[in-house]
Each structure stands twice: as C-alpha cells, then as structure tokens.
Amino acid sequence: MAGAVGTSMLGSLLVFTVILSLQEIYRGKLASSELFTILGGFTSSLLFLFSLTFIGNFQESSGIKSGWGAVILAEIIALIAASTVHRVCITTCFLFSAGLLYEVNKISGYMLSKTESKSKRY
Secondary structure (H helix, E strand, C coil): HHHHHHHHHHHHHHHHHHHHHHHHCCHHHCCCCCCHHHHHHHHHHHHHHHHHHHHHHHHHHHHCCCHHHCCCCCHHHHHHHHHCHHHHHHHHHHHHHHHHHHHHHHHHHHHHHHHHHHHHHH
C-alpha cells in the first residue's frame, strides 16, 4: 500500500508540473479568446485535481489526517496558477474545480462502500 501511495504522489506531482509548464508557455494563447480563457480555467482545475492528489497522498504517507485543509490549499494553488493567465480563468477554474471535487467525492464514496461491502461479506 505504501508503494502505491508513493507512486501516485510522484505521478501526480509530475503531471502537475507538466500541466503548469504548458499553461505558462501558452499563457498568451489561453488569454487570446473567450473559448481559450475557459480552457485555461479548465487546465487550472486539472492543476487543482493533481495538487489535491499529491497533498492527500503526502498526508496519508505522513500519517496526518487529510480533510478540508488539503482541498483549500489545492484550490489556492490552482487559483494562483489561473490568475497568471487571465482574470476570467480564476472564475472558471473555481467552477470546474467544484465540479471535479463533487465527482471525486462521489467516486471516493463509491469505492469506499465497495471496499466495506467486500469486508462485510467474509
């Protein structure tokens, strides 16, 4: 289990770095039109997802209980990255991040109930 946490943490950090680098390289293009500005907000929300994965895995490997603090920190990181592209990216990043957080919570609840049902069966 510890190996999977480390692999997930390293993978999310790597993808976060790649997305952030590409977002900064194409900052001018992302701010050039309305559609690209929305795309910039979406890429920033992906930064939220991968930073949340990294922070959650780091807290799990450190033995710290993760909670809303990880979500808030990941959101702040994503909003700062979005602010470097365009002001509208901040709003779209927040909205896309809220949607992603809802879906991650739903998937997490599903996986947790699936694990609990397996343990009750035996």
